[in-house]
Amino acid sequence: MDGKSLTPQEEKLKQLKEILPEVFAEGKIDWEKLQATLGENINFNNERYVLNWAGKSESFKVLQTPTTKTLEPVKEESENFDETENIFIEGENLEVLKVLQKSYFGKVKMIYIDPPYNTGNDSFIYPDKFSETKGEYEKRVGDKDEDGFLTKDGMFRKNSKENGQYHSNWLNMMYPRLFLAKNLLRQDGVIFVSIDDNEVHNLRLVMNEIFGEENCIGTVCWKNKYGAGAKTKGFIDVHEYILCYSKTEIQNIESILTKEQSKVYDKSRDERYESRGGFVTQPLMTNSLDDRENLQYSIEFNGEIISPRKQWVWGKKRLIEAIEKNEVVFKKKKNEEYSVRAKVYLKDINGRIRKGKPLSLLNGPFNQEGTKEVEELLGPNIFSFPKPASLINFFFGFTINEKDDLDGIYLDFFAGSSVSAHAVMDLNKEDGGKRKYICVQLPELCDPKKEAFKAGYKTIAEIAKERIRRAGKKIQEELEAEKEKKNGELDLEPTEEKNIDLGFKVLKLTESNFKQWQQTQNKDAKELEEQMRLFVDPVSESATTEKMLYELLLKSGKDLNSKVEHKQNYYCVNGNELVLMLEKATQEIIEKVISEQPQKVIALDKLFKGNDQLKTNTVLQMKDSGIEFKTI
Incomplete structure (x- = not known):
């Protein structure tokens, strides 16, 4: 782990390699190949x-x-x-x-x-x-x-x-x-x-x-x-x-209805007002005409036959059921033709307030x-x-x-x-x-x-x-x-x-709990020696187990609400997604960690200090078990 955040260019290059692997040469974009692949869609003209x-x-x-x-x-x-x-x-x-x-x-x-x-x-x-x-x-x-x-x-x-x-x-x-x-x-x-x-x-x-x-x-x-x-x-x-x-x-x-939009529903009420609020109406006759014959029919209302000029919005069965439930409004216009409209209530059948298209003016x-x-x-x-x-x-x-x-x-x-x-x-x-x-x-x-x-x-x-x-x-x-x-x-x-x-x-933004390698200028021997001394133990003096836990969660791509279970000397994150070893390392603990069958294990390098054999064995055991293993 390099301890650094994900950068946008890393993610973009990864995405580009997935969809256009042929335009990469030695890990970098070959612009001639890119232009050959995309043709005239690539613009090298400065006037744009x-x-x-x-x-x-x-x-x-x-x-x-x-x-x-x-x-x-x-x-x-x-x-x-x-x-x-x-x-x-x-x-x-x-x-x-x-x-x-x-x-x-x-x-x-x-x-x-x-x-x-x-x-x-x-x-x-x-x-x-x-x-x-x-x-x-x-x-x-x-x-x-x-x-x-x-x-x-x-x-x-x-x-x-x-x-x-x-x-x-x-x-x-x-x-x-x-x-x-x-x-x-x-x-x-x-x-x-x-x-x-x-x-x-x-x-x-x-x-x-x-x-x-x-x-x-x-x-x-x-x-x-x-x-x-x-x-x-x-x-x-x-x-x-x-x-x-x-x-x-x-x-x-769609958006929550504004106060002005909600007031419109309150102008019309029926027996469902307590449970579903007021209602507005929408036309059930449409001016469009297609090949669906099931939308071209007549109905009877108050002894009169009503037919749409072109067709209905609903099929006949659905319309008849809505009429029987008092969910349709009939109104005779000046030309003696009927306007037939469906009731649209403020609340749906589950009692949730209806949503509508948001307006550009609020x-x-x-x-x-x-x-x-x-x-x-x-x-x-x-x-x-x-x-x-x-x-x-x-x-x-x-x-x-x-x-x-x-x-x-x-x-x-x-x-x-x-x-x-x-x-x-x-x-x-x-x-x-x-x-x-x-x-x-x-x-x-x-x-x-x-x-x-x-x-x-x-x-x-x-x-x-x-x-x-x-x-x-x-x-x-x-x-x-x-x-x-x-x-x-x-x-x-x-x-x-x-x-x-x-x-x-x-949570508060702070410096890393792990010392960062500083590039020395002019290969100064004293500066390099000081860097080497500091990195005998890369964990900073102010670090605590809890602080390191949260930093490693973030740098492993786990969110701040990940489920963390503290077991004996190690932490399991989101079940077996990740194990963090921050306290102690022994052969017994390593075997317990492997038995968890985690996808990945991160351990503090200092836990193996003075015991190179344990670290070597751990690397081999993790590899044999198909577990990704890293130290920091």
Whole structure:
């Protein structure tokens, strides 16, 4: 194991080798062979439509550079750590996205992010100058205060509109993060990105480049304000945008009905109102005509014969049954012809509220709703401009390709106050789903002059974690109240009927628990000697068994919710998928490990220190048993 994250170019080359092995020579692409294979579809002409900006090539280098960092579990800040499948990660999101590549590649159902809008007052992480080396950049973004928190002065750069590379800086920040995020999406995965007029044009072009123009589902114009701001020079700004893209081309998308759409159903009611709500109607006569004679027939109603001008939508048997169940509406028009329409209820026969096609214009929820939510949970002026949870609820509630999946992973790597986590818990409360979230937030220092700092929150990440705790508690209380009302009994557990996961694991981005080999310059003998001395034991001094366990899970491609069973001196991961030997190695332990019949075993090399024979025998035994064996 090299201890490094999966890089995008490795995955792309692997995919290309699978579909076009003939264009590779000695492991590299032969461009002449590629052109011969694809013909005129390969364009070597420099005059072409392309998005470019200052530093774009550097942003490619940034995303292609692997990370050696890892995630460290922090149980004391977590809620129900051992049982929950929700994840909150504290750390710089670009590095975190790299860390997650192996374990979550192609596993995330939906992503929502609310990145900096580049208004001219934003501060965010980007290379300070394009000549800045990776080492200089890492040193700067690693600047910490005396308590170990990342300093805003060291890590962030204000991107004012007077900056000559104002748009370029923002693009350099966004491009690698969006690129890596795409890798994490499932084949039917979807990403939603909030933005305003400052960068919507550039964001659309970047998303087209990364996801493909054909995978643009649409741009939602979200009216989020009532209309204040009469002193503005131009139009009063009352909207923002949410850009929606899929990883691959999707066939169909449906959304939860908006309040306006739901109200339409309430205009008509019948005897099924209590169980199925109101209804709208849709025509049962069609203007199209095909060869299906079973759709061309007449029916009798009130002593009159009714025939369609061309044909019916349903067959005769189905239509007659619907009429008998009072699911069809007949209305005579001015020309004495009948309009025959089917009732479509707000709820289906299982009591689930119907979904519909999403509109590109969303009227609310308004900003005040998001502010009110945070105030009710944390107090006033703790977090500025939070999105309403119901907004994220709306998008996370989309049905893709008619598959109502209630068990996906939802990612937000600009978590802010963790509104996405709140939305996922709300959705699960509504329909009993098993959705899981991963929220990533930088431990950005709060301004000492602001209310959040005065209330005891030192970082934005602390605000985010506390919101999840309090939102979870509120949902739990609501579930208890629902059960009390339904059953007339007190003190019932809130998870008896709806087993909602309201906990979360906290993990923090840290340096690797294993020392990394540093390339020595000019083959300096003393530096080389020092490297050799350090690598007598590659495990860092601060490493613990638990920290190493989580790092090896991630670097073996196992997710953070893998089932880990601690046996005598070794750990079994997801049954027999992987065994980790981190504590002790003896012949007896080796034999027990082999008896588990694992697919792969990773052991600390230091466990065999002073016993080369045991290590040699272990290698041979593992090979004979068909087990992949590695030491670190």
